[in-house]
Amino acid sequence: MSHATGVSYLKEGVLPHMWCSGCGIGVMLGAMLRAFEELGYRNADTVVVTGIGCTGKADDYLVTHA
Incomplete structure (x- = not known):
């Protein structure tokens, strides 16, 4: 059984990453990327919309349309 890593989206x-150790944004981003991989989403067909502040930095890490 293989495990999704989400690396292909980074x-x-x-x-x-730049987030503080107690912050959950990096954890959430990793979970989202693993889910993308498990679901078979292609980078070229995936759009990620981020917010402002620290969450807005998430698109700096992604190989998707952000």
């Missing part, structure tokens, strides 16, 4: 050289 830009090269962007880790470690």
Whole structure:
């Protein structure tokens, strides 16, 4: 059984992320990318909309349309 990593959705050289260790944004982003991979979403067909502030930095890490 293989496990989804979500790595195919991350830009090269962007880790470690910039969020504080107690922040859940990095955890949420990782879970979302693993779900994209498990569901078979293609990078070119995936759009991610981010907010402002710290959540707005999420698109800096993604190989999707953000």
